[in-house]
Amino acid sequence: MGSKTTAAEVLVPDKKSPMYDRGTMKVVVLACIIIILSIVMTSSISYLITQEAVVDKLKSRDMRYIIDSMAAKIDGRIERAKEVSVILATDPAVIQWVASGETDERLGEYAKGKITGIARDYDYSNTFIVSNITKHYWAEDSRLISIMSESNPEHNWFFSALHSGKTVDLNIDSNTARGDTFVFINALMKDQGTPVAIVGVGLTLKEIAKEFKSYKFGEQSNLWLVDGQGKIHLSEKIEEIGMYLNDFVAPDIASQIIEGNISSNQPQAIEYTNQNGEIMDLVYRVTKSTDWKLVFQIPRRESISILSTIKVNAGIGSFISLVLIIFIFYYISHRIANPFKRAILLSKEMEKQVSERTQELSEKNQKIMDSIDYAQRIQESILPPSDELINMFREYFIIWEPRDRVGGDFYWARKIDKNKSLIAVADCTGHGVPGAFMTMAVNSILSHIVDEICDNPAVIIQELNKRVKETLHRNQSSSMADDGLDIGICYVEDKKRLVFAGAKIALDVKRADQVYHIKGNKKSIGYRRSSNDLEFVNNEWKIEDGDIFYLMSDGYVDQNGGQRDYALGHKRVNQLISAQGEKNLAQQQQAFEDLLNQYMGDEPQRDDITVVGFTF
Amino acid sequence: MEKLYIESTKSTPEIRFDPVINQMYIKGQSYPENAFKFYEPIFAWVDEYIEQMEQEVLVEIYFHMPYVNTSSSKCLMMLLEKLDEAYQAGKKVMVRWYYDKENEMAMECAEEFKEDLTVPFEINPVEENS
Numbered sequence A: 001m002g003s004k005t006t007a008a009e010v011l012v013p014d015k016k017s018p019m020y021d022r023g024t025m026k027v028v029v030l031a032c033i034i035i036i037l038s039i040v041m042t043s044s045i046s047y048l049i050t051q052e053a054v055v056d057k058l059k060s061r062d063m064r065y066i067i068d069s070m071a072a073k074i075d076g077r078i079e080r081a082k083e084v085s086v087i088l089a090t091d092p093a094v095i096q097w098v099a100s101g102e103t104d105e106r107l108g109e110y111a112k113g114k115i116t117g118i119a120r121d122y123d124y125s126n127t128f129i130v131s132n133i134t135k136h137y138w139a140e141d142s143r144l145i146s147i148m149s150e151s152n153p154e155h156n157w158f159f160s161a162l163h164s165g166k167t168v169d170l171n172i173d174s175n176t177a178r179g180d181t182f183v184f185i186n187a188l189m190k191d192q193g194t195p196v197a198i199v200g201v202g203l204t205l206k207e208i209a210k211e212f213k214s215y216k217f218g219e220q221s222n223l224w225l226v227d228g229q230g231k232i233h234l235s236e237k238i239e240e241i242g243m244y245l246n247d248f249v250a251p252d253i254a255s256q257i258i259e260g261n262i263s264s265n266q267p268q269a270i271e272y273t274n275q276n277g278e279i280m281d282l283v284y285r286v287t288k289s290t291d292w293k294l295v296f297q298i299p300r301r302e303s304i305s306i307l308s309t310i311k312v313n314a315g316i317g318s319f320i321s322l323v324l325i326i327f328i329f330y331y332i333s334h335r336i337a338n339p340f341k342r343a344i345l346l347s348k349e350m351e352k353q354v355s356e357r358t359q360e361l362s363e364k365n366q367k368i369m370d371s372i373d374y375a376q377r378i379q380e381s382i383l384p385p386s387d388e389l390i391n392m393f394r395e396y397f398i399i400w401e402p403r404d405r406v407g408g409d410f411y412w413a414r415k416i417d418k419n420k421s422l423i424a425v426a427d428c429t430g431h432g433v434p435g436a437f438m439t440m441a442v443n444s445i446l447s448h449i450v451d452e453i454c455d456n457p458a459v460i461i462q463e464l465n466k467r468v469k470e471t472l473h474r475n476q477s478s479s480m481a482d483d484g485l486d487i488g489i490c491y492v493e494d495k496k497r498l499v500f501a502g503a504k505i506a507l508d509v510k511r512a513d514q515v516y517h518i519k520g521n522k523k524s525i526g527y528r529r530s531s532n533d534l535e536f537v538n539n540e541w542k543i544e545d546g547d548i549f550y551l552m553s554d555g556y557v558d559q560n561g562g563q564r565d566y567a568l569g570h571k572r573v574n575q576l577i578s579a580q581g582e583k584n585l586a587q588q589q590q591a592f593e594d595l596l597n598q599y600m601g602d603e604p605q606r607d608d609i610t611v612v613g614f615t616f
Numbered sequence B: 001m002e003k004l005y006i007e008s009t010k011s012t013p014e015i016r017f018d019p020v021i022n023q024m025y026i027k028g029q030s031y032p033e034n035a036f037k038f039y040e041p042i043f044a045w046v047d048e049y050i051e052q053m054e055q056e057v058l059v060e061i062y063f064h065m066p067y068v069n070t071s072s073s074k075c076l077m078m079l080l081e082k083l084d085e086a087y088q089a090g091k092k093v094m095v096r097w098y099y100d101k102e103n104e105m106a107m108e109c110a111e112e113f114k115e116d117l118t119v120p121f122e123i124n125p126v127e128e129n130s
Helices: A002-089 A092-099 A105-121 A153-164 A206-214 A251-259 A307-382 A386-392 A432-452 A457-472 A554-558 A569-578 A585-600 B035-052 B070-088 B104-115
Strands: A126-131 A136-139 A143-147 A168-175 A180-191 A194-204 A222-226 A232-235 A268-273 A279-286 A293-299 A395-401 A409-415 A420-428 A485-493 A497-503 A507-511 A514-518 A539-542 A548-552 A609-615 B004-006 B014-018 B023-027 B058-064 B092-100 B121-126
Touching: A002 A105, A002 A168, A002 A180, A002 A194, A002 A206, A002 A222, A002 A268, A002 A279, A002 A293, A002 A307, A092 A105, A092 A126, A092 A180, A092 A194, A105 A126, A105 A136, A105 A194, A126 A180, A153 A168, A153 A180, A153 A194, A206 A232, A251 A268, A251 A279, A251 A293, A307 A432, A386 A395, A386 A409, A395 A409, A395 A585, A409 A432, A409 A609, A420 A432, A420 A548, A420 A609, A432 A457, A432 A485, A457 A485, A457 A497, A485 A548, A507 A539, A507 A569, A514 A569, A548 A554, A548 A569, A554 A569, A554 A609, A569 A585, A569 B104, A585 A609, B004 B035, B014 B035, B035 B070, B058 B070, B070 B092, B070 B104, B092 B104, B104 B121
Parallel strands: B023 B058, B058 B092, B092 B121
Antiparallel strands: A126 A136, A126 A194, A136 A143, A168 A180, A180 A194, A222 A232, A222 A293, A268 A279, A279 A293, A395 A609, A409 A420, A420 A485, A485 A497, A497 A539, A507 A514, A507 A548, A548 A609, B004 B014, B014 B023
């Protein structure tokens, strides 16, 4: 028992905690993996979708919008300059002044004031009136800055403009040193069909270049205005002006842009990978008012740089979810596992208690058994020893089987003198320890009576009745305790004469095949209700050689068993005795035991059993 | 008055005492460790029952007990004596004892009871088919 308990105690904690922890950890890890996977998957998918959408939007809308806006700005500025130039060219006062060869002072003041005002009020870097009559070059602020000469190549623009006959024309003068490009609008002034002057305005695109910056889409993006040779005229970066498109984009892409379909007003999109392996998105279009092209390019990396926040957010989201999940799982598994844990602890506690109680019980039981063992030794010590019995009988046997190791049955013998002896079998009410108490008292009373009074069985029983009553029923209040006994006593004289008296115990005598059942009296003795005046009868028996006598308590005949679980009964005992023939008493004892064991089978013993057989 | 019903156990009989139909029924073996404790409430019931018993009504007591140990038989005797007294006091009481034909000890037990009583006591063997 003890070793078993220790084994269980060692086993339980060993097995339990790691088992529990491993399970929880497994669940947490699995859940984390699943959730990280799903976050990564959804993030990746949404990242890809968003990237595609962003790139698509960039190409189809944002870049086009930028480039269209810039083109419109440039075109608008130039168109306005054209209009201004044409208005100046058709001003009748100015025409008249030029046609008069600049002689009219009043008109001259007007014309000079006019160009100065235009330059000042409409933000043109230059305004001019160049007369074909006087070849005078009048600039803003009434300055006469040059006289046109056909021999001067710098004045070629003037003469070619006159000869072209175009109402309005465009002349670009890029000044690389100043990092600026000037656009001159030349309008032909006619007086009655004859060209008299070229007038116009000059404007710088520097202002527009400033606007490029406002459209800047990213650190690495470029917006260029390039001419038919691929030369960059405008860029938000001054150092790039004057350089060529080839310097920045792959030559095949550059030539594709330069030689591309000029007539189309639609922006063209190109995607290419540069020498650094970066994907570049490029959009270009032609301007309406010039054959220049606007080119806008941006590295893909940069345009989708906003998406990197999605990456970062997904990362942060995964991390936070991870922490939360671990926490929640840990918490939940703790909360869920706790009752389980408690149940284990409880069952362990109960197991412990049970084993303790079992231990306690087994200790108590051991104590009781020890005590009963001792009681048995005491009870056995009052029973007559075998050497005394050997002296009394030629042969005898005794079956003494208390149901609970000690019991209410006992046998008693006394050799009074050389020729006289007494033998008795008594059955006190109760079994076990209570029965044993009775036997101790009755045994002692019986010995007293025989010692002090007489050896007459009937008298002994009558006296025993009185004395037991006196001894056991002194306390009237406990009326329910009513104990007594059955007894059968034989007095034997000279091995010739036997006198038997019984109180509910009979004497069986075997003579040859015959069995004589000497009943004795039917009343038990010693009970509260037993009358003090009970009288008992002595039965005389002349002993013949071979007579065998049997005294037994009711335990033997009352033992249940057999097919119907009835008591063994007198009939079977009778048959047993008569069947013994010439068998000696040791054999007969065996026969009694065999019959009993065979009859009771697996049934427990019902009562204390005593059988005494003897012969003279 | 309430009915008295006690279920049988391996060592105690089934008790079914019905004051309405005036029948008492005891069936089963009786060998409890403490017979007085078992029979005490039964005595109490019987005392109360006899107290309120009407003169004209016939009370029948059925016994069917294959085995009765010594202390139980003392208790049964006390029970029967209570009924005997009632009978002697003029009340109508009838004891019917049944035993299985083969069970001689049960019959002997009944006969021993009968000898000490004046109340009408019928002992009937029954075929063993239970």
